[in-house]
Amino acid sequence: DAKTTQPPSMDCAEGRAANLPCNHSTISGNEYVYWYRQIHSQGPQYIIHGLKNNETNEMASLIITEDRKSSTLILPHATLRDTAVYYCIVRVLGSGAGSYQLTFGKGTKLSVIP
């Protein structure tokens, strides 16, 4: 799976949009971009994933650049409950034994400030 690079920390004012960047310059054509978050002392929570088109769900939007070398997770109206570590992961689906492993890096610690 391709390696990702994320800033170690970010701040966002409550009610504003939080834009979390991720670089994955070595991503291959069949690798998906996944985002998870982990609130302190809880299990990771799935947020969204995509291949090349932008995606939106009830939690967030995922914007993937045309060359797929970077992406941005957008939380449109951040709340204090969104304070967490956000992980960007790229992975291949369905490629046999070992393909299921999620490789979590250190992520971005997002602090939402009142």
Place this chain on the structure above:
Amino acid sequence: DGGITQSPKYLFRKEGQNVTLSCEQNLNHDAMYWYRQDPGQGLRLIYYSQIVNDFQKGDIAEGYSVSREKKESFPLTVTSAQKNPTAFYLCASSTTGQGPNGETQYFGPGTRLLVL
């Protein structure tokens, strides 16, 4: 409520003791996984199972054992051979279907294991 449950939330182990962590899911997922997380670190895969009665080692399987006798359950035993078991243990499950919406892993709340 559909989801993944892990118990207990906190577990204490004495030196030389085996302990078993429970993981149950009612999502009808075929695949289940165990990860270990150390403070300030990412997750590392211990074992995974794609189907009942079958499982494979992950990156750090030494000192751990698992079983998969039922689709819903994937217990993890931390044996006395695991010399540094203090960590946060996370269980996850997923479908094994192909396609863009398959294989998304969903996590339980975790069990924190402490050695006395």
